[in-house]
Amino acid sequence: MTHDVTIVGPTISTPRLRLRPWKQDDAAGALDIYGSPEVSRWLAPAMDRVIDLDQMRVVITGWIATPPGPEGRPSGRWAIEEAESGRVAGSGQILPLPPEGDDLELGYQLAPWAWGRGFAAEAGHALAHYAFDNGEEEVFAVVRPQNDRGAHAARRIGMEWVGETEKYYDLRLQVFRLRKGDLDTSALAPGSIER
16 A cells, blocks of 8 residues: 555545545435444544434535635545545544644544445545645544544554543543654554454
8 A cells, every 4th residue: 555645625535535525415425424323433422323314414514514625724524435436435534623622633434334445544644644734733533442443543544642531522532643744654554453
């Protein structure tokens, strides 16, 4: 696997993925992600499980209203599309972490059909490039202690575990950090746990 990342406006491409702004046509693919109990269990309280297409369309409408872009700090939400098929495989985010918003969170969720292919690490790596190319010096991932897949993907991106905290979301979370100078030092080889 290479570290090839191309950024054109808000679209981020890797050899296997294209991260792009959300569209209303993505609602069914997004529901595969956010309607899945296996995915949504790790997202609350930041986001609850989405129960149907109508609710998913409302959520996407909110995401479209604030598209990815470098206004101020680089932040936003992207659909993660498998390049070969064009199918929505996941969702990626760079968002200010509560409570103050000083730290930027790099996040990624995949539909269960896309697990085990290294897409989470590849998408996270691409998002880190976007953040660093737009002036950030570090990004963070926060992962619940029992979420082994999320922690594994963070490590494969090249993120360093820096400890546990209750600072974010009023939950005990593992914190991973990636500094600009440490980008592109990970192997990004798919592992047996990353899904």
